[in-house]
Every structure is written in structure tokens, then in C-alpha cells.
Amino acid sequence: MNNTLTTISKEKARKLKHVKVYDRLYSMIKDGTFPPGTQLPSEPELALQMNVSRMTLRRSLALLQEDNLVQNIQGKGNFVKSQSSPATFYETEHIQHPFVKCSTIDSDSTELEFRIEPPSDYMKQSVHCDTAAVVISDRWYKKKNAAIGYTLSIIPIETISNYKIDLSNLESFLVFLEKTIYDLSLDSRCSYSYTNTGNFTSTKYTLSNNSNFFLIQETLYDNNHIVLLFNKHYIPLHNFSLEVCYTNQLQSSPEN
16 A cells, blocks of 8 residues: 555644543443443433533444444433453454455555544553553545545554654654554454444545445554554445455374
8 A cells, every 4th residue: 555644633622522422421331320231311311411412412422332332222222231352263364454454445645643632531441551641643545535444543652652653753653553563563453343433533534425334443462462552444334345264273183
């Protein structure tokens, strides 16, 4: 993939409203205000409590559903899900960039923006550490100047300092995110799911004319099993392809 850096954002003073509401609801779920199995207040009531519009609230709820924290049951409402460990399988394949592996369209440029901010509870949970700060990066993958995919990255500040990443050198930072980090990682964990949040999560560009996306949530670990970064890759459903191969290990024949 031929990556080209096009821009970088200035420090963002304010978070998007739906992200702020997400953070509040996330904390309320984690601290037991809304225990597993309970029903959230109705949308009108919850929107009033959060002091936002119902459209903003629905975006926040969609992100909570995307992160497997809330389930919407049609005709009944939104319920807090019980948290269970996901099924795990291991591949011997070399760790690869999921967007490169799963997008049926090869991008010809990548636009990067980033900011540094204090981590929310969700961000700390995502990187499995109580870091003092995180670098949030946005990457839009483009083909002929049209956005075809988006990646949101949460990077502990320790990753930046440990690997001496110069954030003022944007070209090298992009190379680190796109290639070097995969060479450094010993393990990766990916989960695959459907989401309808791709276009409004991307914010800057519309990725698809419809709201159907495949979401790949990816965590990369170093050789001490410390999280290097957490990625959320959004690929329009019609551009997504995944092939999974399983192999049974050969068993030695019993001795006669």
C-alpha cells in the first residue's frame, strides 16, 4: 500500500458530544450504576439525563452496542450485557495489518491526524493499563482521493516514549502505525463484528453510501504481553473479505 500523509489535526479542545455521552455511560456501566442484565432508561429519559438530543444518544448507544456492552432488544429497549470472555483461537500466520488483509480495495494514500489527551475509563480498559496520557490517531484510507476505510488508534504514551517516536515527524509516525508496530508485536488479538457506526465515527469523511460496516478491533502486544496499541478498523461491508484457514495438527502414529 502506498501511504501518503496529507494532514494532521490541531489539538481538539472538545470531544464530540456522542463520545462524551459514551464515556459517561461506559463509566456508569463499569461502576455498577447500570449492572449487567438491567435495562437502561428509555431513550427520552436517558437523553434528558445526559442533556443531549435523542440522535446524539442513539450514536452513543450504537457505540456501546459495537463494544458489546449494550444489547438492543426490539420493542423492549436497551439492556446491559453480561461480560464473558470471547472465544480465542491462534494462528501461526505472520501478524498483518487487518485493513490491508481484509479490504478488497487497495488504498493509494492515507491521511493521518492525531491528538494527545488524558485517557477516559474506556481508553484505559482498551490498552489494559492506567496510562497518564494517550495518543489518539485517525487514519483515513483513500483510493483516488475518496475515503474507503478508517482506523481509530489508542496508543499509550509509554509506547511513544519506549520506541522514541518523534510525533513531529509525521511520515515516520505513519510508517510506525502502518508497518513497524506489526514487526514489533509478538501477539495480536482481533475481534470481528458488524456495526453501523462507521460513517459518523469517521466524522471527517463519508466512507460509504450506506451504514453497513465490518469492524475489526485489534490489540497488539509486545513480548511481555504489554499492550502497544489498540485499533478499531472500519471497512464498508461491500469492500470486506476474510478467508480463515484451519489446519489439524498431525498426530504421530502410535508405536506398535
